[in-house]
Amino acid sequence: xxxxxxxxxxxxxxxxxxxxxxxxxxxxxxxxxxxxxxxxxxxxxxxxxxxxxxxxxxxxxxxxxxxxxxxxxxxxxxxxxxxxxxxxxxxxxxxxxxxxxxxxxxxxxxxxxxxxxxxxxxxxxxxxxxxxxxxxxxxxxxxxxxxxxxxxxxxxxxxxxxxxxxxxxxxxxxxxxxxxxxxxxxxxxxxxxxxxxxxxxxxxxxxxxxxxxxxxxxxxxxxxxxxxxxxxxxxxxxxxxxxxxxxxxxxxxxxxxxxxxxxxxxxxxxxxxxxxxxxxxxxxxxxxxxxxxxxxxxxxxxxxxxxxxxxxxxxxxxxxxxxxxxxxxxxxxxxxxxxxxxxxxxxxxxxxxxxxxxxxxxxxxxxxxxxxxxxxxxxxxxxxxxxxxxxxxxxxxxxxxxxxxxxxxxxxxxxxxxxxxxxxxxxxxxxxxxxxxxxxxxxxxxxxxxxxxxxxxxxxxxxxxxxx
Numbered sequence: 001x002x003x004x005x006x007x008x009x010x011x012x013x014x015x016x017x018x019x020x021x022x023x024x025x026x027x028x029x030x031x032x033x034x035x036x037x038x039x040x041x042x043x044x045x046x047x048x049x050x051x052x053x054x055x056x057x058x059x060x061x062x063x064x065x066x067x068x069x070x071x072x073x074x075x076x077x078x079x080x081x082x083x084x085x086x087x088x089x090x091x092x093x094x095x096x097x098x099x100x101x102x103x104x105x106x107x108x109x110x111x112x113x114x115x116x117x118x119x120x121x122x123x124x125x126x127x128x129x130x131x132x133x134x135x136x137x138x139x140x141x142x143x144x145x146x147x148x149x150x151x152x153x154x155x156x157x158x159x160x161x162x163x164x165x166x167x168x169x170x171x172x173x174x175x176x177x178x179x180x181x182x183x184x185x186x187x188x189x190x191x192x193x194x195x196x197x198x199x200x201x202x203x204x205x206x207x208x209x210x211x212x213x214x215x216x217x218x219x220x221x222x223x224x225x226x227x228x229x230x231x232x233x234x235x236x237x238x239x240x241x242x243x244x245x246x247x248x249x250x251x252x253x254x255x256x257x258x259x260x261x262x263x264x265x266x267x268x269x270x271x272x273x274x275x276x277x278x279x280x281x282x283x284x285x286x287x288x289x290x291x292x293x294x295x296x297x298x299x300x301x302x303x304x305x306x307x308x309x310x311x312x313x314x315x316x317x318x319x320x321x322x323x324x325x326x327x328x329x330x331x332x333x334x335x336x337x338x339x340x341x342x343x344x345x346x347x348x349x350x351x352x353x354x355x356x357x358x359x360x361x362x363x364x365x366x367x368x369x370x371x372x373x374x375x376x377x378x379x380x381x382x383x384x385x386x387x388x389x390x391x392x393x394x395x396x397x398x399x400x401x402x403x404x405x406x407x408x409x410x411x412x413x414x415x416x417x418x419x420x421x422x423x424x425x426x427x428x429x430x431x432x433x434x435x436x437x438x439x440x441x442x443x444x445x446x447x448x449x450x451x452x453x454x455x456x457x458x459x460x461x462x463x464x465x466x467x468x
Contacts, residue, residue, distance in 0.1 A: 010095075010111040010395075011036035011081040012189070013207055014170035016177045016227040017198030023072035025194070025211050026079040030060045032210040033203055035255055036111070037083035040094035044107035044172055047074035051105040051172060055080075055094040076177050078170040080109035083397065092133050096172070097141040103152060104174040106145055110137035111203055112166030112187050113395035115455055120163065144171065153235050156180060156224055160238060164453060166246075166394035170201060176228040177201070183240035184452050185221030186394050186443055188249055188260055191232060192216055199227045204258040215259065244443035244452035248396060250435055251385045252293050252356050261437060266296050271434035272384040272426060273300020273354065280424030281305060282380040284350040288312030290367065291339070297384035298354035307352065310345040312371065335366040347375030353420075356384050359398060361405035364418040372419075381420040386428050386447040387411070393455045398446060 011033030015022050026043050034041075041063050042055025052072055056063040060081065080095040096107040114120065117136035124131065124142050131138055140163065147162075149155035152173050159180075166186035171178035179201040181189045192200045192213040202208060205215045219225055222239035225232050246253075249260055256266035276297065287307050289298025292315065302309035316338055351371055358364050358381075368379045387406035392398045401407050405414055415423035428447060432439045445451040 010083060010109075011203045011207075012109040012111045012168055012170045012201075013079040013203070014077070014109075014172070014177045014179060014201045014227075015194065015198065016076050017194050017200075018075045018229075020075065020195070020198060021069075022075060022077040023069045026077045027060065027064050027069060028210050029200070029202060029207040030079045030081050032207040032255075033081050034060055036203060036253065037081040040082045040091065041080060042094050042096050042109075043069075043072055043077060043079045044096040044098055044109075045072040045074040045077040046105070046107075046172055046174055048175055051098055051107050051174070053096060053098050053107060055091075055096070057091050057094065076172060076175070078107055078109045078172045078177065080170075090133075093135040093137075095135075095137055096170075097133075097135075097138055099141065099145055101145040103150075103155075106141065107172040108137065108141040108144060109170040110140055111168045111395065112182065113393060114140060114163050114167060115165035115393055115453070116163065117165070140167065140169065152176065152178065153224075153226065157236050160222070160224070160236070168203065176226055179219055179225040179227070181219045181221055181223055183222035183238055184242075184244040184443070185239070186244055186246050186452070188245075188254065189219040190215060190217065191219055191225060199232050201225070201227075204254055204260075206255045206258040209257065218261070240452075242452070243441040245441055246394065246396070247385075247431065247435070247442050247444045248392075248446070251431075253396075256293075256296060261435075263436065268434055268436075269293075269296035269356075269384070270300035270303070271436075272431065273297035273302070274304040275430035275434050276354070276382050276384050276424075276426045277301040277304035279427060279430050280382055282352055282382070282422060282424075284352045284378070284380055286310040286312065286345065286349050287352045287354065288345070290353070290355040291315035294354050294356045294384065297356065301352065301354055301382065305352075310342075312342055312345045312351065312353075312374075313367070314340045314342060316340070335363050335370060339367065339370065341370045341374035343374040346371055349376055350378040350380070351376045352380045352382055354382050354384060357388060358383055358405060358414065358418070359388055360403050361414060361418055364420075368419045378421045379419075381415070381418065381423045383423075383425045385426055386431060386444075387425050388446050390446050390449040392446050393451070394443065394445075396446070 013029045040057045044053040096109045098107040114136040147155045147158040167182045168187045168189040169180040192208040194213040224236040287302040289295040389407045
């Protein structure tokens with residue numbers, strides 16, 4: 001509601017588990033993936049004959065109850081939590097998308113953004129296919145339903161040959177679950193074991209911990225995994241020449257208890273703080289972080305600098321989860337509705353404030369004012385990522401380029417506009433060092449403007465603004 005951070009993408013989950021209550025298991029897994037999207041959620045379940053679906057706007061806990069789960073019977077399921085990237089926030093755009101096809105029932109959950117969705121949408125309409133929503137995920141579902149092929153494996157292979165952009169798909173058919181990751185590996189997707197005969201896939205490994213599943217491995221870029229009564233097997237693998245894993249999964253999106261590329265996210269974020277302290281030291285009395293995603297970096301900065309760490313800001317974790325809009329008086333409170341300062345930590349102190357991003361700059365200034373009001377004598381802002389100067393077209397709702405404060409202003413101008421005593425960002429080199437990975441395997445287009453493939457079509461609500 002008042003966040004200036006990049007907004008989450010989506011979370012996907014899938015399970016094949018005979019003799020298990022797969023709808024209930026999916027429900028708890030979506031709880032673990034709620035951080036990836038809070039606009040809508042849905043579950044689709046196959047009993048080997050038909051697919052039943054329940055989806056609505058809201059949080060997982062608001063959408064599902066014992067009654068709704070009772071009607072979702074079967075042994076295969078997929079689930080989805082959504083934050084809109086292409087297609088507005090309406091129930092018609094909620095996922096999974098379902099339909100009947102010549103090969104039987106189909107349900108699809110999608111995390112990412114198809115950058116050629118506009119041309120694909122036009123091709124579908126030219127073939128006489130009617131579209132009900134403004135979501136690129138419906139385009140993906142219609143393609144799977146209508147591409148040539150006598151099996152789902154053939155159609156999924158044809159799909160990967162005609163789409164561009166970021167996509168992790170969970171595909172549910174009458175008798176199988178498919179997991180599909182784009183050739184660049186932009187979004188995360190992993191495989192796990194559930195009990196003796198069950199298998200699960202999810203955007204993040206934290207979903208496995210919630211349900212007691214065992215993490216097996218990450219699904220490779222360009223890989224298609226089929227899971228049925230014979231277990232999981234790779235049926236296709238078409239990786240791009242160069243990988244482009246989204247750096248923001250490390251910086252902000254993924255839960256700190258998830259593992260990505262063999263690394264615990266919490267530890268990577270602490271290393272971001274180590275690098276930041278090395279590159280941009282400051283004389284101060286206490287280091288604090290903006291809850292929650294910047295706290296590990298703040299702890300890392302404290303460890304590397306020797307400056308004590310403190311909890312200077314307390315987050316109201318539920319104010320951003322309500323659909324009740326504040327009145328004008330409360331709206332003017334802005335950040336104060338979401339964060340409360342602790343004067344006993346801040347009064348008379350020179351403070352280093354760690355955040356993971358500054359996008360528009362609309363919350364950094366109010367946070368600094370809160371700290372000063374609570375008695376901080378100096379506030380030195382440090383950001384555990386480079387400046388964001390370019391929009392993302394691969395499934396992250398960030399901002400348009402003119403809205404990005406680092407596109408319009410220099411570092412000194414940003415510092416003045418937010419009211420900090422000093423400001424410094426982590427360098428791109430420091431960010432890569434903290435990941436302990438090769439720089440060539442990442443997408444950092446929002447920092448550098450170098451996209452992994454040409455961007456021809458863009459816009460969150462592009463299909464609401466045009467006839468196609």
